[in-house]
Amino acid sequence: MFTQPQKIAFSLPTWISDYTNHVSVIQEIEDRVKFVIEASRRNIDEETGGPFAAAIFERDTGKLISLGVNLVQKEGLSILHAELIAIALAQKKLGTYDLGSPKMAPHEIVTSTAPCAMCFGAIPWSGVRRVIAAARDEDARNIGFDEGPKLKDWRGALESRGIEVICDLQRERALSVLSEYVRLGGLIYNARQT
Amino acid sequence: MFTQPQKIAFSLPTWISDYTNHVSVIQEIEDRVKFVIEASRRNIDEETGGPFAAAIFERDTGKLISLGVNLVQKEGLSILHAELIAIALAQKKLGTYDLGSPKMAPHEIVTSTAPCAMCFGAIPWSGVRRVIAAARDEDARNIGFDEGPKLKDWRGALESRGIEVICDLQRERALSVLSEYVRLGGLIYNARQT
Numbered sequence: 001m002f003t004q005p006q007k008i009a010f011s012l013p014t015w016i017s018d019y020t021n022h023v024s025v026i027q028e029i030e031d032r033v034k035f036v037i038e039a040s041r042r043n044i045d046e047e048t049g050g051p052f053a054a055a056i057f058e059r060d061t062g063k064l065i066s067l068g069v070n071l072v073q074k075e076g077l078s079i080l081h082a083e084l085i086a087i088a089l090a091q092k093k094l095g096t097y098d099l100g101s102p103k104m105a106p107h108e109i110v111t112s113t114a115p116c117a118m119c120f121g122a123i124p125w126s127g128v129r130r131v132i133a134a135a136r137d138e139d140a141r142n143i144g145f146d147e148g149p150k151l152k153d154w155r156g157a158l159e160s161r162g163i164e165v166i167c168d169l170q171r172e173r174a175l176s177v178l179s180e181y182v183r184l185g186g187l188i189y190n191a192r193q194t
Numbered sequence: 195m196f197t198q199p200q201k202i203a204f205s206l207p208t209w210i211s212d213y214t215n216h217v218s219v220i221q222e223i224e225d226r227v228k229f230v231i232e233a234s235r236r237n238i239d240e241e242t243g244g245p246f247a248a249a250i251f252e253r254d255t256g257k258l259i260s261l262g263v264n265l266v267q268k269e270g271l272s273i274l275h276a277e278l279i280a281i282a283l284a285q286k287k288l289g290t291y292d293l294g295s296p297k298m299a300p301h302e303i304v305t306s307t308a309p310c311a312m313c314f315g316a317i318p319w320s321g322v323r324r325v326i327a328a329a330r331d332e333d334a335r336n337i338g339f340d341e342g343p344k345l346k347d348w349r350g351a352l353e354s355r356g357i358e359v360i361c362d363l364q365r366e367r368a369l370s371v372l373s374e375y376v377r378l379g380g381l382i383y384n385a386r387q388t
Contacts, residue, residue, distance in 0.1 A: 004287050010202055092199045125272040
């Protein structure tokens with residue numbers, strides 16, 4: 001007889017409550033990016049996942065809506081990249097699968113490294129109106145991570161859908177987390193290439 | 195004080211247990227595709243989601259591992275496309291984020307419509323070694339669904355990673371489900387285009 005799980009569930013690491021506890025609004029964009037990068041650092045320090053974090057904010061006010069981190073290894077699910085988790089948390093919290101609903105304030109996703117092919121593809125469905133990324137694709141690739149088969153002009157593809165893209169904010173800081181992960185001997189899991 | 199959900203959980207519609215109950219192995223590839231397309235039909239008949247389904251099989255034996263359906267509206271999460279659900283269910287069931295682990299039999303994903311940009315990007319991370327798709331991108335677009343900003347040569351991009359791609363199997367049957375969804379007045383949710 002065939003059986004499969006009837007349910008998928010995953011939980012955030014417990015340190016995230018502490019980390020976000022006193023945060024409500026982050027006005028400056030650079031500070032939003034720092035907040036996300038330091039979450040990616042914490043995720044490796046706490047050994048709860050890969051060196052990646054992402055958050056959803058109200059774009060214009062800087063109100064924090066959700067914070068996700070990479071949980072691929074911890075939960076054993078390849079789809080659990082930081083961006084997908086941040087999107088799901090925000091949608092659950094706000095009770096809608098569309099963060100761009102005309103009834104709501106516009107939202108943005110801030111990510112510690114430019115989105116991989118999957119997360120890039122998830123962005124238009126999420127309803128966010130802006131993407132802010134710290135480290136580049138090539139920075140992730142340089143430490144051995146695979147960003148997947150992504151459109152060369154992924155920024156243009158989002159912009160043409162009215163989604164603003166800002167890159168390279170706090171890139172050096174994000175790079176220092178990627179390097180730290182390598183130094184600590186963190187697992188670089190990859191899809192096989194051939 | 196900031197709060198967000200500490201957990202994300204979603205459940206399969208109850209009809210899936212009945213639908214899969216007597217299935218263990220489906221030897222012929224065409225029959226695997228029919229099984230998935232009929233699940234997509236059931237998903238609209240039962241009003242549990244959009245007209246899309248996907249399953250993971252052992253490629254060489256046809257052993258069914260998981261079956262997912264589109265649950266975007268039901269669960270209020272934009273990431274819950276059939277392919278991502280099928281991948282997550284299979285990984286949870288087998289206890290690994292890599293369905294392509296050398297210790298395991300090779301796996302494939304069979305999907306009722308060619309993957310959107312997000313699901314395409316998720317495929318290399320999943321570890322599946324083959325993709326089989328019934329309806330084409332353009333078939334989904336023709337009824338108003340948006341496949342997202344996808345590489346023009348998405349098949350080539352997967353093939354170059356050693357992932358075989360077979361398209362157009364039982365395409366007419368899959369198309370009949372997409373048309374039925376439109377006839378029933380099913381919601382075509384979309385990311386806004388501008």
